[in-house]
Amino acid sequence: MDMADVWHSHSVGDVKVFIRIFRQRVGDDQRVAIFTVPNLVFSEVLGTVQNALFRKALTALRLSSHHWKIEMGRWHKPHPIHRNDRLCQICNALEDEYHFICECPVYNEIRLIYISRYYRNR
Numbered sequence: 001m002d003m004a005d006v007w008h009s010h011s012v013g014d015v016k017v018f019i020r021i022f023r024q025r026v027g028d029d030q031r032v033a034i035f036t037v038p039n040l041v042f043s044e045v046l047g048t049v050q051n052a053l054f055r056k057a058l059t060a061l062r063l064s065s066h067h068w069k070i071e072m073g074r075w076h077k078p079h080p081i082h083r084n085d086r087l088c089q090i091c092n093a094l095e096d097e098y099h100f101i102c103e104c105p106v107y108n109e110i111r112l113i114y115i116s117r118y119y120r121n122r
Helices: 003-010 014-026 030-036 044-048 052-063 070-075 097-103 105-114
Strands: none
Touching: 044 052, 097 105
């Protein structure tokens, strides 16, 4: 079943089959990879962040409401930039959330201070 069929027919047919296919497609979609992290619920840590700018940045990250190429490429006019072409201008790697936080060499010094080695490796 194609999702366009659901839109046009206003019906999903077998609900159990639809839900299974839907979950599979969401799981395969790299654009939502950050949401597949276990225990992604309201984060109490946001309430403990006193600096409003830091809290805003963390919230933007969790909501994919940032200006990194991985998101902005979706809205590029007149045509979206293909996902694999949304590259970091510094190191030419795919500029997704993980790259920005854990890989881009521009932020190595900050990363070494604030993020343990365990979290810096995929």
